Amino acid sequence: MSVVWLNGSLVDQSDARVSVADRGFTLADGLFETIKAVGSRPFWLAEHFARLKAGAAEIGLAIPFSEDRIFDAADRLLAGVASEAQSALRLTVTRGAAARGLWPKDAAQQQPTCVLTVAPSVVMPPQAFVVCRSTCRNERSPLSRIKSLGYGDNILARREAIDRGADDAIMLNTKGHVACATVGNIFFRVDGRWVTPPRDDGILAGLARKRFIAELGAAESSVTTDMIRRSDAGFVCNSLGFSLIKSIDGRDQDQADLPTQAVYSP
Template sequence: MKEETARLAPSDRGFTLADGVFETIRAVGTLPLWWPDHLLRLKAGAACLGIDLPYEDKIIEDAMSSLLLAEGHQEAALRVTLSRGPAKRRGLWPPGDARPTLLVTVAPSPLARSPQTVVIARRTRRNELSPLSRIKSLAYGDNIIARREALERGAGDALLLNTRGNLACATVGNVFLRFGGNWLTPPLTDGALAGIARSRLISFLGAREETIVAASVERADAGLISNSLGWSSIVRLDERELPPADEVLDLAPLYSC
């Protein structure tokens, strides 16, 4: 279906209340990378919000394959969005007769690997106590606020601290920092999302999950941000220059089908 003919109900709770979850998936040709892991996380997020998937796994997989084949991108970003669906009555309480909406979209997206300048966000923080910090919720308001702040301060992205002042994540990815020869990444209990790429990078880098206090962030000697579409070396953190991590790391094999 073309974008100009697609229709979303005005009362869809994904639109009105951010009542839903999503997954962004790298695809090479017609092959979605790490799809079984994305599907598991999609289901976990849906279960957290009490939303049922309206289709069987095979139907979703066939829809993605058909879309990738029709669009013909060599490298692409698939997005699977699930909302609770339209509500007959307004209000916060989830309707018992909701019909969930599942939307699959695709856009060209070469493997992301551009260097990144970052700042530590001051205007907002990640709530590590909220269940939403552990799922791919549609509610991205804090991430948008932090990204806007980064752009205003001359950077490309922001690192988010949690309510205790410990590092949690970037606006659209997990963070890995190197201290000496050791790579560290924030634990899930500090508000980090269980990233699909994150789990693979922990093994690849021999990284440790460890709380990183704000004061320690400034002592890192290298860093990178990862998500399912690629990674970015952190080349400036606040006002301090860092060497590009990808000069000594070849992460491309991790993102190959």
């Protein structure tokens, strides 16, 4: 049976219940973190929790459980996982159930919903990318820099990529600069130097991104579409892993050798 941690208790997934009035369901009013684990070892858990707290402060959301309670819940969920199995912990926090309306009148008294789940995680092969045409990233929105539940634009971009015969999409911002892929930060090798978009271009500053910047000596700089065309290699990364870019709009890319063992360590 699949077990989840819901509001402080371990329950079978088939018995887990969240209200239909929960604002995470009705308005995407919440946050999440996705955490890599190998066997019973979660990676970067303290950093994930710190980022969750920062995002919660941005949208005025209370985290209903302490760091220690979350860590204990993660340990309990991972206790039965095989020693070398890779999995993904997902921690989701919403503002909880409320009456209709954009902002609850009793926001300070809201009872947030907190869910922790675990699922198998797979290694991603090199993927074909296209530059997204149907939507863009709003670099001026604070939500672009936190793990908001609102992933509508990313879903549209991924759908476009699939419709165009690719695996994923490169998302631009309103200025036409590269922001990210649909589920991760993106790096390009241009003129022999690795570069990745800066926070001001509407990205979530990922934990793997920080480590790749250090390992590769990558520059944080705006990436134009001309730079994409000049690039000879690239990859996308998030907390669960990375994927090399096989091609962009049909143009093949080199398969770079990346310091992944140094980056993805507990």
